[in-house]
Amino acid sequence: MNDNGSTKEPGIEISSQEAKPIVEAFLAKFKSKDVNIPSNLPTACQLKGIKDIDVLRSSKFLNLNKIYYYFDFSNQLFETLPKEILEFYDSLQPWEDYDFCIFDSGMKWCIGVTHNDDVILVDPERILNFPSPGLLENDGKNIKKPAD
Numbered sequence: 001m002n003d004n005g006s007t008k009e010p011g012i013e014i015s016s017q018e019a020k021p022i023v024e025a026f027l028a029k030f031k032s033k034d035v036n037i038p039s040n041l042p043t044a045c046q047l048k049g050i051k052d053i054d055v056l057r058s059s060k061f062l063n064l065n066k067i068y069y070y071f072d073f074s075n076q077l078f079e080t081l082p083k084e085i086l087e088f089y090d091s092l093q094p095w096e097d098y099d100f101c102i103f104d105s106g107m108k109w110c111i112g113v114t115h116n117d118d119v120i121l122v123d124p125e126r127i128l129n130f131p132s133p134g135l136l137e138n139d140g141k142n143i144k145k146p147a148d
Contacts, residue, residue, distance in 0.1 A: 007092050010085060011080025011084055012078060013078050014079055019077035023075070026103060042072045042114070045099060045114050047101075047120045049112075051120055052121055067102055068080075071100045108125050109123040
């Protein structure tokens with residue numbers, strides 16, 4: 001816990017100078033360019049992917065080395081290990097309404113965690129070996145069953 005009672009962020013915060021090009025590249029790739037989506041809507045809430053909380057517990061995710069996670073609201077980028085992200089996620093208190101994105105250094109996939117407790121995976125190359133059958137798709141507006 002931090003001094004203010006919030007769950008302590010895991011990993012190492014990357015300096016703003018070092019983080020700037022990483023964050024810019026991440027946002028260019030994953031943040032929606034749809035003019036109908038409010039610009040202040042967190043990136044995690046804009047992701048178009050598969051809704052699946054289990055990805056955070058999957059061996060493909062947990063066996064990765066270094067990953068990043070990014071908080072839009074504070075413009076903070078951290079470097080950490082997947083197991084530390086899972087521990088952070090599991091430790092969040094009900095009043096902690098975080099929106100953050102987890103991604104790899106190659107920006108091949110992204111996991112968005114929203115204040116609504118949604119976990120949304122964007123993994124076009126299926127590096128994390130998802131989607132699993134029967135999961136829900138998020139088109140940025142509605143959650144729905146994927147087409148067969």
